[in-house]
Amino acid sequence: xxxxxxxxxxxxxxxxxxxxxxxxxxxxxxxxxxxxxxxxxxxxxxxxxxxxxxxxxxxxxxxx
Numbered sequence: 001x002x003x004x005x006x007x008x009x010x011x012x013x014x015x016x017x018x019x020x021x022x023x024x025x026x027x028x029x030x031x032x033x034x035x036x037x038x039x040x041x042x043x044x045x046x047x048x049x050x051x052x053x054x055x056x057x058x059x060x061x062x063x064x
Contacts, residue, residue: 005041014039025049 003014014020016039025045040048 003039005044006038007040007044010041010043012039012041 001014002011004011014022016022021042022039022045
């Protein structure tokens, strides 16, 4: 399906039921159930994954 990235507006093809390129990304975020609503382009997805890794790395144990 042809759609646009909700973050930057770039046009992209989304195929979550098939061999979509996003399924090759690390599974930090789930593939959206409604692809037209939340599919991100490769650049925005990479930024989201990077931020998720940074956020995970910045968590400090409580009680330490």
